[in-house]
Amino acid sequence: MSNRLNQLMQQKHEELLKEWFEQAIAAYPAEAHKYFVRVDKEFANPVGSNIYRSMDHLLAELHGDRDADKLYGHLEMIMKIRAVQDMKPSKALAFLPSFKHLVLTTFKNEINAGQVTQADLDDLYTDIDTLMLIAFDLYSESKEQLSNLRIAQVKEMNAMLQKANLLNESVDTSTFMRCSNYIEEE
Amino acid sequence: MAKLPKPQELTKIDFKPPETSWMDTPVEFRPGTYSYASKPESLEMIGFPNPRIWSPADEDWKLPENWQTIILDGLRDRLQRFRSLKVYMDICVRCGACADKCHFFLGSGDPKNMPVLRAELLRSVYRKEYTLAGKLMAKMVGARELTLPVLKEWFYYFFQCTECRRCSVYCPYGIDTAEITMIGRELLNLVGLSIDWVMGPVSACYMKGNHLGIQPHGVVDSFDMALDDIEDITGVRLDLSYNRKGAEILYVPPSGDVFATPGTYSLMGQLMLFHEMGLDYTLSTYNSEGGNFGLFTSNEMMKRLNAKIYAEAQRLGVKYIIGGECGHMWRVLNQYMDTMNGPAPSNLEVPKNPVTGTVFENAKSTKMIHVTEFTADLLRHNKVKLDPSRNSNIIATYHDSCNPARAMGLFDEPRYILDHCVEWHEMPEDTIREKTFCCGSGAGLGNDENMEMRMRGGFPRANAVKFVKERHGVNMLACICAIDRAALPPLMNYWNPGVEVCGVHELLGNALVMKGEKKRTENLRFEPLPNVDDEEEA
Numbered sequence: 001m002s003n004r005l006n007q008l009m010q011q012k013h014e015e016l017l018k019e020w021f022e023q024a025i026a027a028y029p030a031e032a033h034k035y036f037v038r039v040d041k042e043f044a045n046p047v048g049s050n051i052y053r054s055m056d057h058l059l060a061e062l063h064g065d066r067d068a069d070k071l072y073g074h075l076e077m078i079m080k081i082r083a084v085q086d087m088k089p090s091k092a093l094a095f096l097p098s099f100k101h102l103v104l105t106t107f108k109n110e111i112n113a114g115q116v117t118q119a120d121l122d123d124l125y126t127d128i129d130t131l132m133l134i135a136f137d138l139y140s141e142s143k144e145q146l147s148n149l150r151i152a153q154v155k156e157m158n159a160m161l162q163k164a165n166l167l168n169e170s171v172d173t174s175t176f177m178r179c180s181n182y183i184e185e186e
Numbered sequence: 187m188a189k190l191p192k193p194q195e196l197t198k199i200d201f202k203p204p205e206t207s208w209m210d211t212p213v214e215f216r217p218g219t220y221s222y223a224s225k226p227e228s229l230e231m232i233g234f235p236n237p238r239i240w241s242p243a244d245e246d247w248k249l250p251e252n253w254q255t256i257i258l259d260g261l262r263d264r265l266q267r268f269r270s271l272k273v274y275m276d277i278c279v280r281c282g283a284c285a286d287k288c289h290f291f292l293g294s295g296d297p298k299n300m301p302v303l304r305a306e307l308l309r310s311v312y313r314k315e316y317t318l319a320g321k322l323m324a325k326m327v328g329a330r331e332l333t334l335p336v337l338k339e340w341f342y343y344f345f346q347c348t349e350c351r352r353c354s355v356y357c358p359y360g361i362d363t364a365e366i367t368m369i370g371r372e373l374l375n376l377v378g379l380s381i382d383w384v385m386g387p388v389s390a391c392y393m394k395g396n397h398l399g400i401q402p403h404g405v406v407d408s409f410d411m412a413l414d415d416i417e418d419i420t421g422v423r424l425d426l427s428y429n430r431k432g433a434e435i436l437y438v439p440p441s442g443d444v445f446a447t448p449g450t451y452s453l454m455g456q457l458m459l460f461h462e463m464g465l466d467y468t469l470s471t472y473n474s475e476g477g478n479f480g481l482f483t484s485n486e487m488m489k490r491l492n493a494k495i496y497a498e499a500q501r502l503g504v505k506y507i508i509g510g511e512c513g514h515m516w517r518v519l520n521q522y523m524d525t526m527n528g529p530a531p532s533n534l535e536v537p538k539n540p541v542t543g544t545v546f547e548n549a550k551s552t553k554m555i556h557v558t559e560f561t562a563d564l565l566r567h568n569k570v571k572l573d574p575s576r577n578s579n580i581i582a583t584y585h586d587s588c589n590p591a592r593a594m595g596l597f598d599e600p601r602y603i604l605d606h607c608v609e610w611h612e613m614p615e616d617t618i619r620e621k622t623f624c625c626g627s628g629a630g631l632g633n634d635e636n637m638e639m640r641m642r643g644g645f646p647r648a649n650a651v652k653f654v655k656e657r658h659g660v661n662m663l664a665c666i667c668a669i670d671r672a673a674l675p676p677l678m679n680y681w682n683p684g685v686e687v688c689g690v691h692e693l694l695g696n697a698l699v700m701k702g703e704k705k706r707t708e709n710l711r712f713e714p715l716p717n718v719d720d721e722e723e724a
Contacts, residue, residue: 029296031295043614043616043649044286044292046293046645047293047645050649084645085293085294085642086216086219086296145679146680149634149637149676153633153637154634156446160446164398164408166400
């Protein structure tokens with residue numbers, strides 16, 4: 001996958017990552033920004049650091065081998081995080097198609113000068129589109145998992161109440177009275 | 187015709203800072219992020235006001251007409267009664283030290299989950315009502331009136347705090363933000379605003395002695411089931427006693443460990459240990475709950491539910507009390523019980539381990555010790571025979587449950603037990619001991635409808651577990667809290683599949699070599715022991 005566009009992306013990896021990450025965390029309230037950009041704080045800033053690290057790996061794959069399994073793995077954490085946050089799916093995934101725009105603006109001169117071929121751009125765009133679809137799968141899977149966790153908890157609670165013979169039981173005040181009387185008598 | 191937005195525009199749409207300031211931005215009750223309202227019968231049971239059917243998502247919350255007066259009078263009353271509240275209202279300089287310490291903020295980025303801003307929800311009303319500057323220059327000093335949108339904001343965010351107190355560790359002024367949440371919830375309760383996952387357990391506990399509302403015979407049934415399982419696994423039949431007068435010790439577990447897995451496994455480990463040590467103890471079918479959801483309701487409710495512990499210890503005439511592996515229970519017992527319902531009944535003595543002779547001077551006042559203190563003391567004196575190889579398929583890590591860690595400084599005893607039972611690894615420094623991250627589901631928020639918020643709030647904890655999972659192959663998360671044992675399994679399922687959750691005493695129970703036991707082939711979960719196949723092949 002060593003075309004000119006990939007070489008350029010590799011050379012400007014840090015610059016692209018910084019801007020791309022900024023676009024991704026623009027999805028959060030402004031007050032969170034200064035905390036979420038502290039990406040070196042792995043445990044004090046789990047959202048920012050995980051998204052940054054995943055995007056770093058994603059970018060390296062995009063200008064590297066574009067290995068499907070690795071790309072999938074790096075997307076997974078970002079989608080899991082976003083599936084539990086106050087965010088519409090379109091916002092959660094928007095950082096992926098916005099990468100196309102980022103490439104266009106970052107390498108505007110090289111593209112205009114013909115150093116980057118349309119075929120290379122098309123190739124990248126197609127892969128980004130595929131990544132979008134994979135991300136949508138991951139996001140949906142995470143939402144489904146949340147729903148399954150909810151159902152599991154309801155079932156567990158039901159089973160527990162059934163075991164204790166408490167389903168559909170209205171509150172039995174007589175038991176309390178018996179206990180109170182018992183304590184007093186004692 | 188509207189044009190489709192570009193993706194780079196899409197990332198920002200709706201997520202620009204709101205045009206209005208935080209004070210004027212109303213909350214949105216989106217399913218998955220809030221807990222259902224309390225049921226009228228729960229409130230009626232305990233004599234709480236305004237019982238009715240309502241939902242936080244409704245426009246009309248069916249409040250009493252004079253709800254503002256009720257709450258403001260309630261706030262005035264509490265400012266007079268609790269000096270700590272008055273101090274907390276006035277001394278915060280908004281330095282921001284707590285801002286990024288809340289797990290809900292770290293997981294969401296929602297600024298109103300910064301502890302400072304959560305407290306500001308209450309402070310803004312306090313300033314408006316009780317300070318001259320607030321009355322004269324409301325906006326300038328961050329003061330505002332108590333309106334319906336403000337009340338809804340209180341409900342949303344005070345039931346989005348797990349009272350874990352991580353923020354208070356970092357506050358240079360020692361403000362305990364959890365206490366602000368507690369007062370916030372007290373005030374909300376004055377007009378009938380609470381959640382079902384809190385008030386259901388509170389009313390059940392008030393009537394029947396435990397959060398699930400299981401009656402005394404049901405409690406005995408549950409212990410019987412645990413005894414059957416222990417007999418199947420070890421061949422040893424334990425003999426428990428209930429409500430036995432004259433026993434030396436009253437043992438009070440959290441009911442979550444009596445009725446639900448994986449807590450039951452931890453309870454089994456404790457019962458096995460007590461049997462092996464020949465402990466003279468009894469269980470109470472009336473005082474069948476160490477936990478106290480009154481803590482998440484009001485000071486008065488906490489006191490009412492806690493009263494049964496000393497009352498039962500007095501009735502049975504025991505010498506001291508051992509409490510089980512519970513979290514918030516220990517905040518109540520260690521920090522409030524003595525003041526609320528003390529002094530301890532005169533029949534109680536300073537706890538003394540009958541096996542080792544150790545006197546627990548730390549419990550001189552409450553006369554109640556944590557089961558891990560008891561077990562760690564036994565291990566320190568080599569009184570327990572263990573075969574840790576039975577846990578050789580487990581690589582554990584330890585989650586400091588918030589309340590035992592921050593409310594009683596119980597750090598080393600559980601670790602000491604793990605040292606003797608299993609290979610285990612610490613999570614990173616800023617996520618353990620007094621800096622531990624909450625499970626995200628405490629203080630009554632562990633209900634199913636709040637699942638999205640729980641996964642969000644639990645992410646900082648899960649992130650640290652992920653680190654040790656990847657570095658050391660950790661597959662078990664040990665803890666000493668019943669709420670943790672209910673909340674962490676789904677959290678691990680979502681963020682770290684393959685990591686299971688257990689109580690510390692489950693691992694001890696697995697390793698415990700009992701007198702007269704049969705050849706053990708299964709652990710307390712009825713799973714094959716790791717060394718059995720190898721031995722048989724040999």
